[in-house]
Amino acid sequence: MIFELTTTMFAGGLVGFSYYKMNGGPSNDHEKIVRIARNCGLVNKEGKEIRIFRKSKKNNYTEYVYQMPQGLSEKQFLDKINNFQDGLNIKKTTVEISFEDLRKINFRGDLFKQIKSILKKKKKIRKEVEIEFDGMIMFRVYNEPLPTMVPFENELIRKCTGWEVPVGEGRRGFLKHNFEKKAHIIVAGTTDFGKSNWVNVTINTLIKNKPNDVSFTLIDLKGGLEFSRYKNLKQVKGFATNVEEARDELQNAVNEMDQVTEYLLEKGFSNVKDAGFKDRHFIVIDEAADMAEDKECQRLLKDIARKGRASGLRLIYTTQYPTTETISSQVKRNCIGRLSFVLDTTTASNVVLDQGGAEQLPIIQGRALYKDIKLIEVQTPYIKNDIIKEIIQPHINIRPRKERVESNAEIGQEATKGRKYTPVIEETELS
Secondary structure (H helix, E strand, O other), X not given: OHHHHHHHHHHHXXXXXXXXXXXXXXXXXXXXXXXXXHHOOOOOOOOXXXXXXXXXXXXXXXXXXXXXXXXXXXXXXXXXXXHHHHHHOOOOOXXXXXXXHHHOOOOOOOHXXXXXXXXXXXXXXXXXXXXXXXXXXXXXXXXXXXXXXXXXXXXXXXXOOOOEEEEEEEOOEEEEEEOOOOOOEEEEOOOOOOHHHHHHHHHHHHHHHOOOOXXXXXXXXXXXXXXXXXXXXXXXXXXXXXXXXXXXXXXXXXXXXXXXXXXXXXXXXXXXXXXXXXXXXEEEEEOHHXXXXXXXXXXXXXXXXXXXXXXXXXXXXXXXXXXXXXXXXXXXXXXXXXXXXXXXXXXXXXXXXXXOOHHXXXXXXXXXXXXXXXXXXXXXXXXXXXXXXXXXXXXXOOOXXXXXXXXXXXXXHHHHOXXXXXXXXXXXXXX
16 A cells, blocks of 8 residues: 555656646756757847747647747758757656556556556657748647558558548648649659659559559559569550650550540530549659650650640659759649658759758658648558559459550540540540
8 A cells, every 4th residue: 555655656746747847847848949949040130039929739749839030931940850859859867747647557556567667658759840830930749750650551542532542641640642633743752762662552542442444554664673563454554664665655645635635625625524534544654764865755744744634644753863854844843743752962852842851851761741732741651562462463464465455435436546545435414
């Protein structure tokens, strides 16, 4: 009885001291943020520094909002985000314990062992920081870091409907990319950090959710190693492993696009969604940099990026060498979706995201920045080879290439004469 009472008093003392630290004590996160900003030189010429305006607790983070002195910018704070994050994680002699931690204690069990376990867990916590500016500078301090692994499972597929695919797990929930809202996407990142894996996640999600409506032109300029497993799928219209083959496949896609555009014009529709078309054709390019010097490929890509959305074409444009030469301005402006894994320079990040950030990502496979209205850090899903085999196996259909790419329906004999590909177009009540 005496032991239990002593242990309980000890636990209560820890909680009380922790509460004091979190709510006005000299080592709380607010004080640390102000001190780190001061030490990083984030004060204006008059010596004024950030001043707390509001603090609020959310489900899994605490938000600190500060008035920012004139003369400072959001970019200056973003450039120092690692300083803030590391500063908030400097090990302390005291550990913050909440009343919620105490509620989980079984007072009929071994109290000392349970408290020791809580202390050990608390010491391992690494806080993560987000910084935004919306008239005031806002710090979100998360007590739990992003996971370093998000397995691709059926549950992720079920979360996606229509033409949505998983982007990854963010600090405030699961993110999806909708190809109906953002028809094209640029995916960039240093090799072996998750770029090709995310493309595989996308392909397999679309095959699983839209097996009869999706088709692909796969351009794998890394020797065909990444996409070779898909080349005999019934959904694959075209497959290329070098620039010459890529040029032919892009031309076929543009021919299809022009054909659908003619039909839409004739029937008075503005896009395939209005016309009731179910199918979408994805042009997936893995290492677009290898086509940078081919003028014809670049012309065709620009055409697809500009006009493909209305006619049902979707472009996934990936590269590990993001420069103004490898991503042309016309392709970039029409690819609203952006996903960047870790890059080596701010310049490369600017090419992909129109701002820095990708160069500051932690060296974690699958960690990326997704550009929505703001940049969102995510842990992208990891898909294993056995799951890919399970998903694609029912759709393998080994036939001669010419037979396999022929379509199932025709718009009209005159419209399709002399063309290699014909899209599937369903007559609707609007037709």
